[in-house]
Amino acid sequence: MLKIYNTLARDKQDFKPITLNSVRMYVCGMTVYDYCHLGHARVMVVFDMVYRWLKASGYDVTYVRNITDIDDKIIKRAAENKESIHALTARFIAAMHEDADALGVQHPDHEPRATQYVAEMLEMIAQLEKNGLAYRAADGDVNYAVRKFAGYGKLSGKSLEDLRAGERVDIAGNKNDPLDFVLWKHAKEQEADEVKWDSPWGKGRPGWHIECSAMGSEILGKHFDIHGGGADLQFPHHENEIAQSEGAQLHEKGSRGQYVNYWMHNGFVRVDEEKMSKSLGNFFTIREVLKKYDAEVVRFFILRAHYRSPLNYSDVHLDDAKKALERLYTALKSITPPGLPLSGEETGSPPDETTSHSTKTSKNDVQVAGYDKWRLGGVVVDWNEPYAQRFKTAMDDDFNTPEAVAVLFDLANEVNRTQSAQAAAQLKALGAVLGLLQRDPQAFLQRGAGGLDDAAIGAQIEARLAAKKARNFAEADRIRKELLEAGIVLEDTPQGTSWRRA
RNA sequence: GGCGAGAUAGCAAAAUGGUUAUGCAGCGGAUUGCAAAUCCGCCUAUCCCAGUUCGAUUCUGGGUCUCGCCUCCA
Numbered sequence: 258m259l260k261i262y263n264t265l266a267r268d269k270q271d272f273k274p275i276t277l278n279s280v281r282m283y284v285c286g287m288t289v290y291d292y293c294h295l296g297h298a299r300v301m302v303v304f305d306m307v308y309r310w311l312k313a314s315g316y317d318v319t320y321v322r323n324i325t326d327i328d329d330k331i332i333k334r335a336a337e338n339k340e341s342i343h344a345l346t347a348r349f350i351a352a353m354h355e356d357a358d359a360l361g362v363q364h365p366d367h368e369p370r371a372t373q374y375v376a377e378m379l380e381m382i383a384q385l386e387k388n389g390l391a392y393r394a395a396d397g398d399v400n401y402a403v404r405k406f407a408g409y410g411k412l413s414g415k416s417l418e419d420l421r422a423g424e425r426v427d428i429a430g431n432k433n434d435p436l437d438f439v440l441w442k443h444a445k446e447q448e449a450d451e452v453k454w455d456s457p458w459g460k461g462r463p464g465w466h467i468e469c470s471a472m473g474s475e476i477l478g479k480h481f482d483i484h485g486g487g488a489d490l491q492f493p494h495h496e497n498e499i500a501q502s503e504g505a506q507l508h509e510k511g512s513r514g515q516y517v518n519y520w521m522h523n524g525f526v527r528v529d530e531e532k533m534s535k536s537l538g539n540f541f542t543i544r545e546v547l548k549k550y551d552a553e554v555v556r557f558f559i560l561r562a563h564y565r566s567p568l569n570y571s572d573v574h575l576d577d578a579k580k581a582l583e584r585l586y587t588a589l590k591s592i593t594p595p596g597l598p599l600s601g602e603e604t605g606s607p608p609d610e611t612t613s614h615s616t617k618t619s620k621n622d623v624q625v626a627g628y629d630k631w632r633l634g635g636v637v638v639d640w641n642e643p644y645a646q647r648f649k650t651a652m653d654d655d656f657n658t659p660e661a662v663a664v665l666f667d668l669a670n671e672v673n674r675t676q677s678a679q680a681a682a683q684l685k686a687l688g689a690v691l692g693l694l695q696r697d698p699q700a701f702l703q704r705g706a707g708g709l710d711d712a713a714i715g716a717q718i719e720a721r722l723a724a725k726k727a728r729n730f731a732e733a734d735r736i737r738k739e740l741l742e743a744g745i746v747l748e749d750t751p752q753g754t755s756w757r758r759a
Numbered sequence: 760g761g762c763g764a765g766a767u768a769g770c771a772a773a774a775u776g777g778u779u780a781u782g783c784a785g786c787g788g789a790u791u792g793c794a795a796a797u798c799c800g801c802c803u804a805u806c807c808c809a810g811u812u813c814g815a816u817u818c819u820g821g822g823u824c825u826c827g828c829c830u831c832c833a
Binding site: 285288294297299329414419420465487488490522525530533562563567569573574576577578580584588660662664665725728748755 | 771784
C-alpha cells in the first residue's frame with residue numbers, strides 16, 4: 258500500500274483515494290515572468306514522478322498544474338520590457354514547456370491559467386464575503402479575515418499568536434489584522450487595462466492565493482486527494498488556500514468540508530547549502546544547465562535524491578550523476594530486450610519522436626504541441642519479479658526514488674553478469690516508470706557534439722583496426738590516445754570496436 | 760524571537776534496535792596485445808554527551824552545527 262508523507266499530519270499515512278481507483282492531484286506551478294530555474298525543474302520532475310507512479314499503480318489520475326499569469330512581478334517585468342502582459346507570459350509559458358519537455362515531464366491533464374478563471378475567483382470571494390470571512394478595506398482591496406477562520410495555521414503548524422509575535426510581519430494599514438491577505442486588489446490608475454477586471458468591488462485583479470483555490474475546486478472539485486508544491490508554498494500560500502477553500506464551503510450544511518486530504522511538499526534545490534531562489538540570485542536556469550548537461554542526467558540527478566530532502570546543485574554532483582546514468586545505459590547497450598512493447602507506441606519509436614499529447618481540455622487550458630515527447634504507453638513490468646517488488650516497495654514508501662534507483666543498479670549488475678534479456682527488459686521497464694532509460698543506449702552514450710563527427714571517428718576506428726591487424730600496436734594505441742584526447746573512448750568487444758563520449 | 764527539518768564513509772545518498780544499501784572516486788584480482796567496459800574482492804560511516812537495552816547509527820533527553828518558513832519564492 259502506498260504511503261505518503263502528509264504535511265498536514267506531519268507523518269506518513271496510508272494513501273486512500275476519495276474515489277476508488279482514481280486520484281485527483283493539484284500542483285502549484287510557475288509564475289511565468291522569467292525562465293524556469295532548477296528549483297522549478299525539481300517540482301516538475303518530482304510531481305511527474307508521482308503522477309507516473311500513481312498511474313503505474315493503476316489509478317486513474319487527473320493531474321492539474323496551474324500557471325500563474327497575473328501577478329505583481331509579471332506586471333513589473335512587462336513594464337520594464339515595454340511589452341504586454343500577454344506577450345510576456347506567452348513567451349515564458351512556451352519556454353517552460355520546452356524545459357519540461359526536455360526533462361521528460363509528462364503533460365498534466367489540465368494546465369489552467371489564472372487569467373482564465375477570474376470569474377470563478379470572484380464567485381469564491383463573494384461566497385467568502387457572504388460567510389463573513391472577507392471584507393473590503395479602506396483602500397478598496399478585499400481581504401481575508403484570517404482570525405475568523407478557525408484552524409488557520411493547521412498546515413504550517415503556526416498559531417496566529419506566534420505569527421503576530423514575529424518581527425517580520427508588517428503592520429499593513431488597510432488590514433484589520435496584519436496577517437489578513439488580499440483576495441482582490443483594487444486597480445491602480447497607472448496600470449494597464451490588461452490587468453483590470455470588473456468585479457462587485459470595483460475594477461481590480463485577483464490576489465495570488467485565490468487562483469489555486471478557484472481552479473482547484475473548479476477542475477477537481479471542492480474535495481480532492483493530493484495537493485503539492487515546493488516547501489516554500491506551505492506558508493502562507495497553501496495555508497491561505499485552505500482558509501479560502503474550506504471557508505467558502507462553510508455555508509454548505511453548516512459544516513466545513515475538507516479541501517485536500519494529502520499535502521505534499523518537495524525540498525529545495527540548494528547552491529552551496531543555500532536555497533536556490535530568485536531573490537538570492539543564486540539560481541541556474543534549466544536551459545542554462547541543459548547546455549552543459551544532458552536533460553536525462555538532470556532528471557536522474559533530481560530523482561536519485563528523495564523528494565523531501567534538500568538537493569545540492571554543483572557540477573561535481575551532476576558529473577557524478579552523469580557517470581552513474583551511463584552505467585545503467587551501458588548495461589542496456591549490449592543486450593537487446595525481448596520484443597516487449599517498452600516505449601513509444603509499441604513500435605520502438607525513437608525517443609525524440611513527438612507524440613501528440615492527449616490533454617483533456619478543461620475550458621481554458623493552455624495547449625502546446627509537442628510537449629509530451631517522452632510519454633510512454635504500454636510499459637510492461639513483471640511486478641512479481643523480485644527486483645520489481647523491491648522497486649515497488651520503495652516507491653510505495655513515500656516515493657523513495659533513491660531506493661528505487663538502487664534497485665535499478667542492482668538490476669544492471671544482474672544484466673551485466675547474466676546477459677539476461679529478461680533482466681534488461683525489466684531494467685528498461687522500471688526505468689520507464691521513473692521516466693528514465695528509454696533512449697537508444699548507443700545514442701545516449703554517443704550523445705553530444707564534441708569535436709569529431711561520426712564519420713571521422715569511424716575512419717579513425719578503421720585505421721586503428723588496420724594497424725591492429727598488422728600488429729602495429731604502437732600505431733593502434735596512438736590512434737586510441739588521440740581519440741581519447743578528443744573525448745572519445747573506444748571499446749573493443751567480440752562484436753567489434755564501439756565508441757562513446759567520455 | 761516563534762515554528763520546523765536535518766547531521767551517515769573522500770563525495771552523493773538510502774535503510775535499519777543486532778545481519779552487503781546503492782552510485783561516483785580509490786585499492787587488489789580476473790579479462791584484454793594494451794586499454795575501455797564488465798565481473799569478483801577490498802577500503803572508508805553513522806555530529807557530541809548521557810539514558811533505555813543483552814545490544815543504538817536507528818529509541819529518549821541534552822548539546823553543537825547546518826538549513827528552511829515566519830516577506831515574493833518551486
